[in-house]
Amino acid sequence: MAAVLKVFEAIGRRTAKGFDEWGFGAALLAESVMWVFVGRYYRQPVRFSHTFAEMMRFGIAALPIAILLSATIGLMLAIQSLYSLGLFGAQNFAYIGIALSVTREFSPLIMGILIAGRSGSAIAARLATMTINQEVDALQVMGINPVRFLVAPMLIALVIMLPCLAMLANLVSIGAAALYVSASLDTSLGSYIYNTLQILKTDDVWHGIIKSSFFGLLIGLIGVMNGAGVSGGAEGVGRVTTRSVVQAITAIVVSDMVIGYLSTH
DSSP states (O other), rough: HHHHHHHHHHHHHHHHHHHHHHHHHHHHHHHHHHHHHHGGGGGGOOOOOHHHHHHHHOOEEEEEEHHHHHHHHHHHHHHHHHHHHHTTOOOOOOGHHHHHHHHIIIHHEEEEEEEEIIIIIIHHHHHHHHHHTHHHHHHHHHTHHHIIIIHHHHHHHHHHHHHHHHHHHHHHHHHHHHHHEEEEEEOOOHHHHHHHHHOOOOHHHHHHHHHHHHHHHHHHHHHHHHHHHHHHHHHHHHHHHHHHHHHHHHHHHHEEEEEEEHHHH
């Protein structure tokens, strides 16, 4: 009986801790939005220079690996589509599955996972190090709000740059797939692009863009929550960094499934 009670007690503690963390995340989001809109009235605006620096760090610096992954995804989809549709003699319709899969699912999902591993971990490690070194406390002593100075620029940068990366991934993936399919079927590249534009709708593109913005928000909040809750010195920094990546990728995959289900029902 005592062992059963301990199990339920552990579950309850973890559940309460989870609600506490997400409540902290919601408070961070609300405060960040507040500083964006009313910061100038308090003479503490969100600095655009910091926001642009974060956009360069999260978006522009990730272009090489983003392009490589996007091209690889496009080629992989093209290869598998031609093989599977070839079983039914329908290779000429491969562009339909490729276009919809890329714009609605693969581009936002792959870019979200990429940024979660590349930038989400950096956010958690940076804030954890600042917390341990009492730099966050120093900002408060100087009268600088840490959420306005540190969190808001990162969230803005992620919400803006992740959809940009997803749009780039759309172009690169569909372009790589077009090259492979047109060469394999001995058709013109122009006809493939024309057919793709005919099948794609604006809603399909916006579906991926909105999802990628939401993924960016999740990555930023999870990184900040883990970084701010660090304890245990250097070992704690490593622990929250790993935890941030795992939680961000899990949140992205689960939310992608939920959004995909809701959008088709």
